[in-house]
Amino acid sequence: MSISVQGITKVFSNRRDKKSMNTVLENISFDVNEGEFVSLLGPSGCGKTTTLNIIAGFLKHEGGNISVSGKEVNRPGPDRAFVFQNYALFPWMKVGENIMYPMKMQGIPRKEREEKLKELLEMAHLEEYANYYIHEISGGMKQRVALLRALACDPEILLMDEPLGAVDFQMRQMLQAQLESMLQEKRKTALMVTHDVDEAIYLSDRVIVMSRDRGKILADIKIELPRPRDRKNERYHQYTNELSDILRSALNGEIKNQGDEELLEFIQKTDKKGSDKTVFAEKALCSSNK
Numbered sequence: 001m002s003i004s005v006q007g008i009t010k011v012f013s014n015r016r017d018k019k020s021m022n023t024v025l026e027n028i029s030f031d032v033n034e035g036e037f038v039s040l041l042g043p044s045g046c047g048k049t050t051t052l053n054i055i056a057g058f059l060k061h062e063g064g065n066i067s068v069s070g071k072e073v074n075r076p077g078p079d080r081a082f083v084f085q086n087y088a089l090f091p092w093m094k095v096g097e098n099i100m101y102p103m104k105m106q107g108i109p110r111k112e113r114e115e116k117l118k119e120l121l122e123m124a125h126l127e128e129y130a131n132y133y134i135h136e137i138s139g140g141m142k143q144r145v146a147l148l149r150a151l152a153c154d155p156e157i158l159l160m161d162e163p164l165g166a167v168d169f170q171m172r173q174m175l176q177a178q179l180e181s182m183l184q185e186k187r188k189t190a191l192m193v194t195h196d197v198d199e200a201i202y203l204s205d206r207v208i209v210m211s212r213d214r215g216k217i218l219a220d221i222k223i224e225l226p227r228p229r230d231r232k233n234e235r236y237h238q239y240t241n242e243l244s245d246i247l248r249s250a251l252n253g254e255i256k257n258q259g260d261e262e263l264l265e266f267i268q269k270t271d272k273k274g275s276d277k278t279v280f281a282e283k284a285l286c287s288s289n290k
């Protein structure tokens, strides 16, 4: 299944002053193709989670539309599973019960649920932990359980909000490798929010960089590297530099209040390696012109 985001806008009333409005997203458009893994990268507060929540159907948007395989969606559905930043696991249930919960809700018979659970636990190397309570397992394990719960109903689309945000560096790299192999095996369409350039490159087929200026898309970059990805690959470093430069420009507070021409000039100035990111930025600016 594919996702199409067309011209969405989101306005929140300001938390401090309810009368003033905050346009977090304005006329944002992008597609995620079937089987593709896309990351949304950008500085804190640029609207990544808001975008993901709108696609999940948790939040309403003001303009534009979201469609899944050509069908407009505006509420949550079993086609889109969500992995939350803080796991959102049920502490009163054991690991196995947590994973089986969505299957139970869908009325899948017990025998089938148990078979599926076995398969999922094996995939994530958690076979021994089915009967542990959530407080008895580590942060990395919780992360894997949250992911397995999302995969349990075989959703077509996986939406993930910083799914590896709460684990340390080493565990994070191990989980990235596991997440990659799980998703490659299942060929899911995935959209992930992250702050982490390396994580985005390691996992994604495409990386979309958003800015704090109403979520404007600064770049949409295809990561053309064989899987599993090799961090020592020269091209991997080039992608890291390219994306870090773009992210730095997005992080620069001055950009927020500058016009498009100045933003483009800024990105050109930071384009020391003659890479093609200026073209991406240019495209992004042109396509967002009304």
Ligand SMILES: Nc1ncnc2c1ncn2[C@@H]1O[C@H](COP(=O)(O)OP(=O)(O)OP(=O)(O)O)[C@@H](O)[C@H]1O
Pocket (backbone or CB within 6 Å): 012, 013, 014, 015, 024, 042, 043, 044, 045, 046, 047, 048, 049, 050, 051, 195
């Ligand atoms: N329910 C809400 N009511 C009012 N403002 C909100 C609400 N949710 C988010 N916002 C505002 O929208 C903006 C974007 O928030 P969002 O969480 O989407 O950003 P983000 O890019 O995911 O940030 P982070 O990387 O820090 O999680 C922020 O300014 C935030 O304060």
